[in-house]
Amino acid sequence: MGKTVIFAVAGSGKTTRIVEELGKGQRCLVFTYTEENVLNLRRKIVQRYGGLPAGVRVMTYFGFLHSFCFRPAAGLRTRARGISFADAPPAGRYNASQESYFMDRGGRLYHERLAKLLIDRGLAEDARARIDRFFDLVCVDEVQDFAGHDFNFLMGLSGIRADMLLVGDFHQHTYDTSRDGSVNKNLHAGFSGYAKRFRDAGIEVDTSSMAHSRRCSAAVCSFISDRLGIPIGTLSERAASVRDVTSQDDADALWRRPDVVKLFYQSHSKFGCASQNWGASKGEDHYDEVCVVLNPKTLALHAKGQLSTLPSGTLNKLYVALSRSRGDVHLVPQKLLERYKSG
Amino acid sequence: MTTALASGVDEGGALAQPRARIQKIVLSNFKKFETLTLDFDPLLNIFAGGNEAGKSTAMLAIDLALSASRSKVEALGVEALMRKGAVEAFVAGGKKPDALPVFFVEVYLSDFPDHDLCGRCNSLHVDTFGLRLSCEPSDDYAEEIKQLLAEDGDNVPFEFYAIKFHTFAGAPYNGHSRPMRHLLIDGAQIDADHAQREYTRALYRSHASPSHRGGHENRYRQAKNAFAAEHLAELNAQLDVKFQARSSSKSNLESDLQIVEAGVPLESRGRGRQALVKTEFALARGRGAKSEAIDALLLEEPENHLSHISMRKLLDALAAAGGKQLFISTHSSLVCARLDLRKVIMLGGSGKPTTLRSLDKPTADFFCKAPDNYVLEFAMSSKVILVEGDAEFILISALYESCSQSTLARDGVHVIAVGGTSFKRYLALAEVLKVRTAVVRDNDGDYQRHCVDNYDGLLGNQARVFADSDNRRSTFEICVYEDNKELCEELFAPGRRTLSVKDWMLDNKAEAALALLERSEGRLSVPDYLREAIEWARQ
Numbered sequence: 001m002g003k004t005v006i007f008a009v010a011g012s013g014k015t016t017r018i019v020e021e022l023g024k025g026q027r028c029l030v031f032t033y034t035e036e037n038v039l040n041l042r043r044k045i046v047q048r049y050g051g052l053p054a055g056v057r058v059m060t061y062f063g064f065l066h067s068f069c070f071r072p073a074a075g076l077r078t079r080a081r082g083i084s085f086a087d088a089p090p091a092g093r094y095n096a097s098q099e100s101y102f103m104d105r106g107g108r109l110y111h112e113r114l115a116k117l118l119i120d121r122g123l124a125e126d127a128r129a130r131i132d133r134f135f136d137l138v139c140v141d142e143v144q145d146f147a148g149h150d151f152n153f154l155m156g157l158s159g160i161r162a163d164m165l166l167v168g169d170f171h172q173h174t175y176d177t178s179r180d181g182s183v184n185k186n187l188h189a190g191f192s193g194y195a196k197r198f199r200d201a202g203i204e205v206d207t208s209s210m211a212h213s214r215r216c217s218a219a220v221c222s223f224i225s226d227r228l229g230i231p232i233g234t235l236s237e238r239a240a241s242v243r244d245v246t247s248q249d250d251a252d253a254l255w256r257r258p259d260v261v262k263l264f265y266q267s268h269s270k271f272g273c274a275s276q277n278w279g280a281s282k283g284e285d286h287y288d289e290v291c292v293v294l295n296p297k298t299l300a301l302h303a304k305g306q307l308s309t310l311p312s313g314t315l316n317k318l319y320v321a322l323s324r325s326r327g328d329v330h331l332v333p334q335k336l337l338e339r340y341k342s343g
Numbered sequence: 344m345t346t347a348l349a350s351g352v353d354e355g356g357a358l359a360q361p362r363a364r365i366q367k368i369v370l371s372n373f374k375k376f377e378t379l380t381l382d383f384d385p386l387l388n389i390f391a392g393g394n395e396a397g398k399s400t401a402m403l404a405i406d407l408a409l410s411a412s413r414s415k416v417e418a419l420g421v422e423a424l425m426r427k428g429a430v431e432a433f434v435a436g437g438k439k440p441d442a443l444p445v446f447f448v449e450v451y452l453s454d455f456p457d458h459d460l461c462g463r464c465n466s467l468h469v470d471t472f473g474l475r476l477s478c479e480p481s482d483d484y485a486e487e488i489k490q491l492l493a494e495d496g497d498n499v500p501f502e503f504y505a506i507k508f509h510t511f512a513g514a515p516y517n518g519h520s521r522p523m524r525h526l527l528i529d530g531a532q533i534d535a536d537h538a539q540r541e542y543t544r545a546l547y548r549s550h551a552s553p554s555h556r557g558g559h560e561n562r563y564r565q566a567k568n569a570f571a572a573e574h575l576a577e578l579n580a581q582l583d584v585k586f587q588a589r590s591s592s593k594s595n596l597e598s599d600l601q602i603v604e605a606g607v608p609l610e611s612r613g614r615g616r617q618a619l620v621k622t623e624f625a626l627a628r629g630r631g632a633k634s635e636a637i638d639a640l641l642l643e644e645p646e647n648h649l650s651h652i653s654m655r656k657l658l659d660a661l662a663a664a665g666g667k668q669l670f671i672s673t674h675s676s677l678v679c680a681r682l683d684l685r686k687v688i689m690l691g692g693s694g695k696p697t698t699l700r701s702l703d704k705p706t707a708d709f710f711c712k713a714p715d716n717y718v719l720e721f722a723m724s725s726k727v728i729l730v731e732g733d734a735e736f737i738l739i740s741a742l743y744e745s746c747s748q749s750t751l752a753r754d755g756v757h758v759i760a761v762g763g764t765s766f767k768r769y770l771a772l773a774e775v776l777k778v779r780t781a782v783v784r785d786n787d788g789d790y791q792r793h794c795v796d797n798y799d800g801l802l803g804n805q806a807r808v809f810a811d812s813d814n815r816r817s818t819f820e821i822c823v824y825e826d827n828k829e830l831c832e833e834l835f836a837p838g839r840r841t842l843s844v845k846d847w848m849l850d851n852k853a854e855a856a857l858a859l860l861e862r863s864e865g866r867l868s869v870p871d872y873l874r875e876a877i878e879w880a881r882q
Contacts, residue, residue, distance in 0.1 A: 027456075055456070071513035072462020072470070126470070134458040
């Protein structure tokens, strides 16, 4: 297999692609950034194989970084005891040769600098050797989440003997594993520069094999391609539409339906219905119909046919929200739901 | 029938690759050991040594670390496990909180497929597989510890110590995630009620998988409930409060189980039989379902309570126990020699533990087959005089006193009588163990051939052969007679008709020796070669 990163589109079966790879009798290490996605992976693996296949281990990225890479390599010669998700001291307060740069007073390691610590102290080499000792294949899901020092560490892993399968969707970049000042600040600024980083690390870039969504209908995909400027093809043959909701009655009816999730830009819980935020709906794949609520700014751009000019963070979240549905998508102006808002 | 473990395995041929092996233990401040490192054989390890040498301590360390039972450590007490010297040094050093004594036990294991056991979280900082039990002051009670230390006296706050079980990857482990199944059988505690229960429980767990156990427990509880429903219902119907069969951790299947042999509960059998049955029971598995089998069996002094015949039987069972890693502590030369001398780890003394690993195979085989031997007695001594027969053995103590003005016991010199053909075997042992060994023998009529050429190349700095260089003085009796003619004639001439006194002594060696010992009244003069041997041995 070698080392490959597959850039996939929403609903093209990224996670399934990894799950299929785990049934081939190899010793596989799988990690991904969010706890939610770990649970999601585990669930799909258990569904597919009736349990975790022998030799397969699934962990969060920071679990991997701390418990697999750091702790076994540092041994007893560190007073570190766990990991801190609080902000590290700002750049300039300490320099990287000082313990306080990496660790708080209680001995907890700052998560955003742990990858740097491993690289600086030569422990990344141990981590690579350790992977090769125990695994034949490393899979990373939602690879677009990697940022800051974590991205550098991930690229450094390409020196392992084991195969690597990284999957992700550049346009679903809504989270960062961590940030640290200016490190990799412009990593996600453009796809071509981003993809080059993988190629430079010796990882083959595949943008074609998962360019088609199995989940999203032709209508949704062409809306995303045309209006948002994010290329996405479809394999779905389901008849569906993207519909603008304009009347208060229609909006009320949708608000009342428990089977249609309302996806908000933010503060979804204030609207008292079945809801979620755009970004946080990433990974959800069981909706037959969704209602994407457009805040005033987004609505205005939509009206002018200029959604593609949204700031990339917002654009990506909207893309995530639109691509949740297997069927119809209702676009509802947020002002029609303001009447239900509390707090 | 050969009982050597190694050859038993060879004959077995297709022995399954062992599942898990203990390669090494490292102890620090544990009981009597400031530090101790022991390397292990993958199949058989025999701990030998005198009393208080630390044999049981080594076994205990392995048991505690593998059991991962906090309550087991607590029951023994942190204070009792912590080396006294470490505590004294701490108190003498001014009781600084950062200098509080810490003990640990590290068990280094053979390769596992699981990375959770692998890493550098060990005192050697080596990247390998293993488990670590450590006992150190808890960070959570830093304040309490500081206050207690500020008080006068030698109060060490062991109550605020944390007992930790970590793998070498730094991950916690517990009794449920035990990577190695082991069982400790302690001959000395064989009939203690608690030990009996623990043993039964451990054995049940090692034979039944967790899913089996869950099923058994569930059925047992159902049966109790069914009993209550059927037989207590009538009684309960008349009562406001009801009777019910108890089901709890103190009253369940595990607590009610007992081991039965031929219909008789094991605890009702004699101690010897108990020891034997338990060991055989523990050895029995290991060829079936691998995941359930015992990987390591720890036997404390298996010779306790056993007759010679039972001992032979046990040794045969042990020798045939392929697949498990055995740890045996013993005082018995028989156990050491019959199993395999090369697997013996000698503990105690002041120096480092020594092993007989480098002993050559013919020598190990010789002691394995020899009719009787004094291997441990020899190995535990620092100075030895080896003599050929009973007569020398009987007289040597008196001769020693007369030429040294001291005693064998005071000088720490051991005398062992071995057959003349065994000398070379003991010399091989002496070489490995660095035991100062004086061989005292007859020249049998050819000093050069029997006493010089014969040992060419076998004598290191620590061994020498002493014999009379005059070929006419061919035996011990002749030498004694020649050097004590007057005394011997006086003692033995009366009653002699056909034999000369010298010939009578040669024909009745032991009797003559006893008579000399009892009736010579200090007038015995010591043959020169014996005097030399004694003077050399006691240096």
